[in-house]
Amino acid sequence: MHIVYVSDGKAGHRSQAVGLYTAMQRQSADEVTFEEVSIDQLPVFSLLSAIFNKNITALQQQPDYIFGVGSHTQLRVLLLGRVYPQAKTVILMKPNFPVTWFDYAIIPEHDGVEASEHVITTQGALNPIVNEQRHQQNRFLIALGGSSKRHQWNEAKVLDSIQKIVDLHPQAEIIMTTSRRTPKEFLDHLNEKAFASRLKIFPVEKTPQGWIFEEMQKAEAIWVTEDSVSMIFEALTAGCQVGVIKIDRLKQDRITQSVDQIIQSNLVSVSASIQELPEPHAFKEAERVATYLLAK
CATH class of the missing domain: 3.40.50 (Rossmann fold)
Structure with a gap:
């Protein structure tokens, strides 16, 4: 064939x-x-x-x-x-x-x-992701996006969400990465916060191709900013528990509605606590x- x-x-x-x-x-x-x-x-x-x-x-x-x-x-x-x-x-x-x-x-x-x-x-x-069943307990990933045609980056909201994730999981290994849309000054502002010492930070410029997909295979839970819709579905496909970090919306459209729908369907959650994230689903749309x- x-x-x-x-x-x-x-x-x-x-x-x-x-x-x-x-x-x-x-x-x-x-x-x-x-x-x-x-x-x-x-x-x-x-x-x-x-x-x-x-x-x-x-x-x-x-x-x-x-x-x-x-x-x-x-x-x-x-x-x-x-x-x-x-x-x-x-x-x-x-x-x-x-x-x-x-x-x-x-x-x-x-x-x-x-x-x-x-x-x-x-x-x-x-x-192309499949769940390789390699998820490690208490290993978390935070993946940040940025402004888009339907979202406006809100630094205060993102910093508050990251701090809550860190504070609620004192025993966790928390890895964080940015995207090319993340404002350049954000990491400087993050590093001024005391809780930043709990994070292992990998700026997108320093991650090789395929890095984030490998991290998804190892993470027990992932938090993704809501502008990164494709990454939310990739995390679900990888078999992770998925949290959504809210930022400001410039408009409502079919894409923002799809995020609301998967929140309402209990596939993902806006909670900062892994205890309140839905259990992983067998999410296999390509299959x-x-x-x-x-x-x-």
């Missing part, structure tokens, strides 16, 4: 495609191969021409599935599906085209599209989607 992934070069989009591919690889009795092709290698005019000769030199072999994530990949996925009509087209987002034009659209629930023959809804975007696709 061969999967072709039409790539727009964005790491977050690639993570979704790889998450589904690796889940299919784990479940399939057949060998599953993965080929990533940049949109730059797939000019639309060449794809239109290829519909008639049924071959594209950019591909190593004929696909059984054609994946796309991102608005710039959608038309190319559709045209590739015309070149290789035996392949299933799978778009991992709410498409700009009618969903019926694709074999499957994998769409987060917060986008408000009902499940159907062509639509598979998921809680959050897919990711569930892979099972559905392979059964079809």
Whole structure:
């Protein structure tokens, strides 16, 4: 079984495609191969021409599935599906085209599209994480984001939340990391606080690729600022107890509503105490989607 992934070069989009591919690889009795092709290698005019000769030199072999994530990949996925009509087209987002034009659209629930023959809804975007069952008791991770188009960083709220986590867990090993959106002056202000000595701080600039995913596998509990929605779902998939650190909202939209929904569903909590965080769920959205696709 061969999967072709039409790539727009964005790491977050690639993570979704790889998450589904690796889940299919784990479940399939057949060998599953993965080929990533940049949109730059797939000019639309060449794809239109290829519909008639049924071959594209950019591909190593004929696909059984054609994946796309991102608005710039959608038309190319559709045209590739015309070149290789035996392949299933799978778009991992709410498409700009009618969903019926694709074999499957994998769409987060917060986008408000009902499940159907062509639509598979998921809680959050897919990711390649699996729970490796390596969580260490009393090892915590705090992952900070920053301002976004829907959130405003609130230093006082974040400092207060971190202090509560530290004060409530005197025996815990607490690791903290930032993101590229975390204000540069924040760590200076944090280090002025007495409780900062209880933290092992790893600024994002000093963490290698894959570091945070490894830390998720080792942490018993993770607290994430609410702007980092994808990381909240990654932490759930890793099998951690998950806390959400509130910051200010600039607006309410489908993304903020998705955070509210998982809080109300008791998947995560806004508490600073591990005693009040929900127990880990068997959160395996990529596995569930892979099972559905392979059964079809």
